[in-house]
Amino acid sequence: MTSTNTLESSANKLHDAVRWTRAQWLLLMVVCTVLALDGLDVSMVGVALPSIGQELGLGTDSLQWIVSAYVLGYGSLLLLGGRLADLLGRRRIFLIALSVFAAASLVGGVVDDPTILIATRFIKGLAAAFTAPTGFSIITTNFAEGRERNKALSIFTTFGASGFSLGLVIGGLMTSLSWRWTFLVSVPIAVAVVLLGLRYIPRDKPTAENSGHDIWGAVTLALGMLGLVYTLVSAPEKGWGSVATIAGFAVSAAVLAAFAVIENKVKHPLIRFGILREGWVAKANLSAIGLFGSYLSFQFIVTLFLQSVLGWSPLGMALALLPAGLIVATSAPFADRLIEKFGATTLILTGLVSLGLGYVLFLRVGTTPNYVLDILPSIILLGIGFALAFPSINVQATAGIRDSEQGLAAGLIQTSTQVGAALVLAVTTAIVSGHGHTAAPASAAAMLEQYRPGLILSAAVAIAALLVAASPGRRRRDATEQVAA
Incomplete structure (x- = not known):
């Protein structure tokens, strides 16, 4: 009888393990909404490009920077974003980065200076470089491996795709009013998610065991990727054969080569090649x-x-x-x-x-x-x-x-x-x-x-x-x- 009860108890626990609590659902919705917001932002701005160019007097090569500045920030720090979240705390990094995203969206929606507008896109890319991998790791550390985690990750990726799709229509509607709304509409959503995140994202402690390792690797990787992506997106304006472009590739290659040397020597490399x-x-x-x-x-x-x-x-x-x-x-x-x-x-x-x-x-x-x-x-x-x-x-x-x-x-x-x-x-x-x-x-x-x-x-x-x-x-x-x- 005792054995039967034990088996029933174990079965019930296993059954309950795949049923999420209200807190888990809300946690998942917080993280998924941020990924959807990233996709929404990219597609909305894409729709608004001609209107931005017409109002601010930007040509095709300048409009590229509205897109590429985001890529520059995102691509240069993505590998580092998840690592820092492990070292400094996922909840802290996630909420700080999302707050920065909201602030940059607000500034981008009210400025008239193209340089500042492009700068806000770069800052939003940096923020996304932290929220995307951190959101992923929040899911993997709060949902059990197996069917529960797979279901959570499936919902996570679906939100990203849906955000990009909805962004096309929402971007069209917002641009019909003003291209500025393609920036401003993200602000209240991001602020609301920050408030929900403060309540529903569990507190986590920084990982002490890896702290202090491979600091120079992290620095050289970030600088090398930043230089490489910047050189790529600025080459059309400066010319692919210009001194600035060639020098940019050379310096980026040298920094990334230094990163490779560091990774092959340190005990705990950031990237194992x-x-x-x-x-x-x-x-x-x-x-x-x-x-x-x-x-x-x-x-x-x-x-x-x-x-x-x-x-x-x-x-x-x-x-x-x-x-x-x-x-x-x-x-x-x-x-x-x-x-x-x-x-x-x-x-x-x-x-x-x-x-x-x-x-x-x-x-x-x-x-x-x-x-x-x-x-x-x-x-x-x-x-x-x-x-x-x-x-x-x-x-x-x-x-x-x-x-x-x-x-x-x-x-x-x-x-x-x-x-x-x-x-x-x-x-x-x-x-x-x-x-x-x-x-x-x-x-x-x-x-x-x-x-x-x-x-x-x-x-x-x-x-x-x-x-x-x-x-x-x-x-x-x-x-x-x-x-x-």
Whole structure:
């Protein structure tokens, strides 16, 4: 009888373990809302670019900085953000970074100086470099490993995709009032989440065991990434062959080389480079660069094309692109089932084929397109491609990696997406603006021809990523890695 009761008690505890408490749900909603806010902010600002350029007198090369400044801040400190959260406390870092995000949004919504506006975007990118990995680690440390954590992470990623999708429509609505509202609308949401976070995010203690280790590694990594991304996004304006650009690459390379030397000598390195030879880490990161680089560049060009060339309203442009976002958002909850059934590699290849085809089809678009026949097929293909490839690349990047380095692998893949986006967008802008020449073409047809090389580049980058993903990989070792394959 006692044995039976014990078994029943154990079963009840196991059953209860997968039922979240109200506090857990509220904790998850706080963290997920911040990720959605990041996606919302990026897509809203993208919709508002033509209006910002018109009011502040900015050309294509300057507008790039509205996007790239965020990437600069995010990509340069992402690997460091999660590490500092472990050392200083996740709750503290998360709430401070979110407060900074809110303040930068407020300033960006009221200033008229383009330099200050771009600076607020950089600061918001820095804030996101701390909230994104910290939010991820808050989930992994407050939800039990297994089905409970997998469910939480699935909801987490769905919120990110949904935020980006909703941002297109909300951005269109806000821009119809004023582009400034695309900045200001984030402020009350962020403030409310900070207040909720103070109550529902559990207090945690800084990790003392790793404090003091690899300080110089952290410093050189941050400085090297900052220099590299800055050089990439400023190259279109200064010229790819200019002394400033060449010097920027040289200095960044030297600092990152110093980082590599440090990592090979310290006892507890920030990054163990051997991880690139494990699993499908290297291939997944290269695929991520192609996926995000091509997609962000395409959206940048199409946003300008539909509004500046075709004269569409911000809301009309947002609704035109919305189907892609809806496909990504609605498919996110089922991504894990598709990966388990077909394998990550198959879905990555299928997604990149769909993405490349969507870019190629869009090259047919002229100055008087029919939306249903000429534009919508590309938008649907891009949505399908991104929905299949994005979660699969993340799974492939972390499959077969030991638990102690899962955070490192996740940080690497996120950094690759941002640096890849900065690189391809910088090259795209250089092509479109003619290395800083932004004089307005005389006709819509001439403007379309100015944008077309950028569209071709997006297609070429996606095809290159497809070739990388299709290249032979190493032999599969276990069940986890077979899912990634």
